[in-house]
Amino acid sequence: MILNVNGQEHDLDVDPDTPLLYVLRGELGLNGAKYGCGLGQCGACTVLVDGRAAFSCVTPVVALAGKRIVTLEGLGSVDNPGPLQHAFIAEQAAQCGYCTAGMIMRAEALLRRNNRPTEAEIRTAMQPNLCRCGTQMRILRAVRRAAPVVRTAAEAQG
Amino acid sequence: MRYVVLALAVLIVLGAGGFVWLGWYSAIAPAQPPARASFPSAAIAQGATLAALGDCVSCHTAPDGAPFAGGRALQTPFGTIYSSNITPDAATGIGTWSQAAFRRAMREGVDRAGHQLYPAFPYDHFTKVSAVDVADLYAYLMTRQSVRADVLPNDLSFPFDYRFLITGWKLLFFRAAAFHPDPAQSAQWNRGAYLVQGLAHCGACHTPRNVLGAEKSGQSFAGGEAQDWYAYALDKASAAPVPWTADSLYAYLRRGWQAQHGDALGPMHEVTDDLAGAPDDDLRAIATYIAGGLGKPVSPGPQVATQAGPGEALYRGACATCHEDSRGPPFAGVDLARSSAVRAPNPANLANVITDGIPAAGEAREPIMPGFGAVLTSRQTEDLIDYLRTRFGAPHPRDGVADAVQAARANSPLLEAAQ
Numbered sequence: 001m002i003l004n005v006n007g008q009e010h011d012l013d014v015d016p017d018t019p020l021l022y023v024l025r026g027e028l029g030l031n032g033a034k035y036g037c038g039l040g041q042c043g044a045c046t047v048l049v050d051g052r053a054a055f056s057c058v059t060p061v062v063a064l065a066g067k068r069i070v071t072l073e074g075l076g077s078v079d080n081p082g083p084l085q086h087a088f089i090a091e092q093a094a095q096c097g098y099c100t101a102g103m104i105m106r107a108e109a110l111l112r113r114n115n116r117p118t119e120a121e122i123r124t125a126m127q128p129n130l131c132r133c134g135t136q137m138r139i140l141r142a143v144r145r146a147a148p149v150v151r152t153a154a155e156a157q158g
Numbered sequence: 159m160r161y162v163v164l165a166l167a168v169l170i171v172l173g174a175g176g177f178v179w180l181g182w183y184s185a186i187a188p189a190q191p192p193a194r195a196s197f198p199s200a201a202i203a204q205g206a207t208l209a210a211l212g213d214c215v216s217c218h219t220a221p222d223g224a225p226f227a228g229g230r231a232l233q234t235p236f237g238t239i240y241s242s243n244i245t246p247d248a249a250t251g252i253g254t255w256s257q258a259a260f261r262r263a264m265r266e267g268v269d270r271a272g273h274q275l276y277p278a279f280p281y282d283h284f285t286k287v288s289a290v291d292v293a294d295l296y297a298y299l300m301t302r303q304s305v306r307a308d309v310l311p312n313d314l315s316f317p318f319d320y321r322f323l324i325t326g327w328k329l330l331f332f333r334a335a336a337f338h339p340d341p342a343q344s345a346q347w348n349r350g351a352y353l354v355q356g357l358a359h360c361g362a363c364h365t366p367r368n369v370l371g372a373e374k375s376g377q378s379f380a381g382g383e384a385q386d387w388y389a390y391a392l393d394k395a396s397a398a399p400v401p402w403t404a405d406s407l408y409a410y411l412r413r414g415w416q417a418q419h420g421d422a423l424g425p426m427h428e429v430t431d432d433l434a435g436a437p438d439d440d441l442r443a444i445a446t447y448i449a450g451g452l453g454k455p456v457s458p459g460p461q462v463a464t465q466a467g468p469g470e471a472l473y474r475g476a477c478a479t480c481h482e483d484s485r486g487p488p489f490a491g492v493d494l495a496r497s498s499a500v501r502a503p504n505p506a507n508l509a510n511v512i513t514d515g516i517p518a519a520g521e522a523r524e525p526i527m528p529g530f531g532a533v534l535t536s537r538q539t540e541d542l543i544d545y546l547r548t549r550f551g552a553p554h555p556r557d558g559v560a561d562a563v564q565a566a567r568a569n570s571p572l573l574e575a576a577q
Binding site (some may be wrong): 009015016017019020038039041049050052053054055058059060061062063067102127128 | 443468470471472473474475476479482490518526528530532533534535538
C-alpha cells in the first residue's frame, strides 16, 4: 500500500492491520514516535494524520490510505528545528525525553488549528499525553513560547 | 342546521373554557428565601443523597456552569429546552419558592407563578416522590450557593412554544399519583421500585417515547434515547450478553463500570458519577428492582462467517490489543462479545464510543479508551461496526449504521476540538 509520510509517498508491503508506529520505526526508520504503552493511552507515539493528533500505536495502516501523516521528523531537523522543537530546546522541556516527540506532535496539532490558544486550551489539548518525569510545567511553557512564532509564520504566509 | 351550529359553538366555548379551567393554576405567593438555620441539618444531608439519586445536577447545570444554576440545553424533537436555575437566587432561581410551590412543581409540573412546566422536567416520575423526600430535597436545594444566572428562553417550534398545550399533554399522559408498594415483594425491592419509578426517573431515558414525547404506556424500559445515545432496554429484551444480576448492577452503579459488562457511557456516565453521593442501600435496592425485570440474554445464534475485509484489519490493528487483553476492565478493554454496545439493535453507542473513546474521568480508576474519529473515515467506522456486530454481536440489519456514524461525527467533542 501507499503511505504518505512527511510529504513523501512510500510503497509498502505490510499487513493491513499493522499499527502505523511499527511501520514508521521498523520500515521507514523514523524513530521520532516512541512505543510507550502500545494501548493508545500515553501519547508517546503521537503523530499527525491529516493535521489531527493520532496514536500511531493503535492506528492500523489500512485506515491511512490517501491520508497525510506527519511525524516529528517532518517538523524540522537538528540543524533547522521547527518552532515547537526550538521552543522545547529553549525551555529544556525534557528530562528523560521519552514523551517529548509525542508532546511536540500533540502541541503541533493544537497550534495548527489554533495559534492563539489560552492556557486552558493548551492544558485541555495536551491532556491525552503523559509525562512521568515531571517536565509538565516546562512543556506548557514551550507550547506558550512557540505559539507566537507559529502565529507570525502563519500571518507571513497570509 | 342553525341549532347544530349553535350547539357546536356552545360545545367549543365550553370545551375551551374547560381546557383553560383545567390548565389554570394560581400563583403561589413569593416567599422570603428561608435562612439556612431554618432547615435541620439531617434534612439537608438527606436531601443531598436524594439529589444524587435524582441526578438533578446533570440537567440543571450548564457545561462549565455553576452547579444547579441551569442553562443546559436539552435537545428534543420539538426544539431546545434550557434547564432552569434551581439555586436559591430570588431573582433568577427558586429563592422565592415556598416549599408548597416546590412540591407543586415536583408533583404536578407547575411553577410557582402557575405556569405549566414542560415534561422535559420529569414530573411524570417525580409525582411519586414522597412529601418527606420533597421536603428534604427542598432543604438541600435552598441551602446551595445562590447563583444569579438567567437562562436562555426555550427555542421550541410552533405550536410547542405555547405552554397551555401542556394541559392537553397532561390530560393524555400525566397522572398525579403516589407510589404504591407491592406487598408481595421485599422491602428492598419496593425501595428500589420507589426510587426507579420516582426520583431516579430511569424510564425517562430507558423507555421509548411517542410522537408527543410521552413515555409509551406498556413499554416501560423497552429501550429509549438519551441525547445522542441509546438507553438500553432494561426489560426482557436486554442486550447484555452476560445476564445482569443485582450484584453486578450494584457494582456498575457504584463505580460506573463492571468487569463483565464494561463502562457506563455518555449520559449514563453522568448518572453514575452523581450516584457516588448515593447510599449503598439505595443502589442495592435499585439494582434489585431492575435486575428483577431483566430477561435472560437471547443466545446469539450461529455465528455468521465474517469476510476478511477492511473491518477485520481495522479491528486487529486498532481494537484487539486492548479488547483481547485478558485482564479486562479497568486495565484493558471489555471482551467485545460481552459488550451491550456491540449487541444492541441500535448502533448509536458503538458509533459514539469508536469516534470519541472514553475520556479519563478524574482521579478514579476507570476504563479509558482512545477515540478513533480523527483517523477513521465515516466509511471505515461503518466497516468496523459491521465487523464487530457480525463477529461479536447479533446480525442486525445494516440500516441505521451510516446514520449513527454521521450523528456521532457531527456531535463529536474530539472532532470539534480538532477542527
